[in-house]
Amino acid sequence: RNARLFQDFLPNGYRQFSIEKVEEKHKELVQLAKLQLGIFITYVDDYSDNPKLIDSEFINSIFSLANQTEMKSTKHHFAFDLKQDLFHTIELLPNYNSLKSIFSFDFEQLAQAFRYSLLLQDIPQLNNSKENRTYLSHNMGIVLALMIDLMAVENIKLYEMGEIRKFSFEMQEISRTMNELRPFEKEKKEFDPTSELLFQIESA
Secondary structure (H helix, E strand, O other): OOHHHHHHHHHHHHHHOOOOOEOHHHHHHHHHHHHHHHHHHHHHHHHHHOOOOOOHHHHHHHHHOOOHHHOOOHHHHHHHHHHHHHHHHHOOOOOHHHHHHHHHHHHHHHHHHHHHHHHHHHOHHHOOHHHHHHHHHHHHOHHHHHHHHHOOEOOOOHHHHHHHHHHHHHHHHHHHHHHHHOOHHHHHHHOOOOOHHHHHHHHO
């Protein structure tokens, strides 16, 4: 991966998509957690859609195993450490206990995104725009990033959460589409079955 992804694109992207009400004293910790999230997603993603690296056992174990002693290889240990670092960081945020069940639910949606990607690699005929957009947008991590922000907002109002999450989910879907535009020619050449854009063109 290009170093600029971790030094520039991810930090700036998460910084721009942030809630203004995040308390100043928590901003550095929030940014660290978002960067940890982005690195984890970027690392694990390759094993779900890169034809040279696809590894379903790896994907499933990273999201299901809770004990590092059960890890089988260096890549397992590295991904597990990334995940643990993320959770240890967000545990330090003031609203973690109030929102941890929601964050865990959203993290499971990320796991489902990777599993759906693996499923399409095995059976590309299953692809359809509805499921593709619903599942695969989660690997953008924007809803998760929003929850990290909310863990550092004073006096959060749960009655506003529905609309906030709806907005972040819509932004996540748009980001997924924009993200597909850049490597589109590469995905077209390799016929990436997880590409919604390619699916739409092929189905037209």
